[in-house]
Amino acid sequence: xxxxxxHLPTLSVQEGDNSIINCAYSNSASxxxxxYKQESGKGPQFIIDIxxxxxxxxxxxxxxxxxxxxxxxxxxxxxTQPGDSAVYFCAENVSGTYKYIFGTGTRLxxxx
Amino acid sequence: NAxxxxxxxxxxxxxxxxxxxxxxxxxxxxxxxxxxxDPGMGLKxxxxxxxxxxxxxxxxxxxxxxxxxxxxxxxxxxxxxxxSQTSVYFCASRPPSGRNYRNEKLFFGSGTQLSVL
Numbered sequence: 113x114x115x116x117x118x119h120l121p122t123l124s125v126q127e128g129d130n131s132i133i134n135c136a137y138s139n140s141a142s143x144x145x146x147x148y149k150q151e152s153g154k155g156p157q158f159i160i161d162i163x164x165x166x167x168x169x170x171x172x173x174x175x176x177x178x179x180x181x182x183x184x185x186x187x188x189x190x191x192t193q194p195g196d197s198a199v200y201f202c203a204e205n206v207s208g209t210y211k212y213i214f215g216t217g218t219r220l221x222x223x224x
Numbered sequence: 225n226a227x228x229x230x231x232x233x234x235x236x237x238x239x240x241x242x243x244x245x246x247x248x249x250x251x252x253x254x255x256x257x258x259x260x261x262d263p264g265m266g267l268k269x270x271x272x273x274x275x276x277x278x279x280x281x282x283x284x285x286x287x288x289x290x291x292x293x294x295x296x297x298x299x300x301x302x303x304x305x306x307x308s309q310t311s312v313y314f315c316a317s318r319p320p321s322g323r324n325y326r327n328e329k330l331f332f333g334s335g336t337q338l339s340v341l
Contacts, residue, residue: 161328201266212269214268
């Protein structure tokens, strides 16, 4: 709902610029990572995922980078558009479990 | 395919009332999850299920109950609503792991915004 993300870190970017959203994950045993986009009043939508045996994966206008040494994940959005404005969450799945741990999220604001 | 469907979208409860949040999916997914999302926080796992007849607690199960009598449905029950349960609730599902690891991503419903006053 509208109240989600009131105190989230915010990244403001100009339309057309590239965006980089960062996430520190918590468990060194996690082996699968997902980025979700959440627009106001909606549920999280899948953007891109990556396994721990990779350090980079590309989709359409999005790239995920994984640094297992420092437990860091990033989402790069190329040529950011107004429709990219949303809250972005990373999620990690600990190997051998059915559970997913979600980060607190980052709000992306695209400036016209 | 409708995906994951949650009802109702909004609800206001008085302290001590009970209600059931409905969740159904038409993707034949084995795994289903209930999360709550508080303002400025990430998603917290309440309960999950790996198949019909099997449920397990997540991080924040107190005050909630679930059942999984069918593959499609995974209702969440609040017996004695408290103000601390004011939140947005999301149901999610995923298929079992296969050779294609992309099957492990969660599919979410659109959420139920619950206020307990």
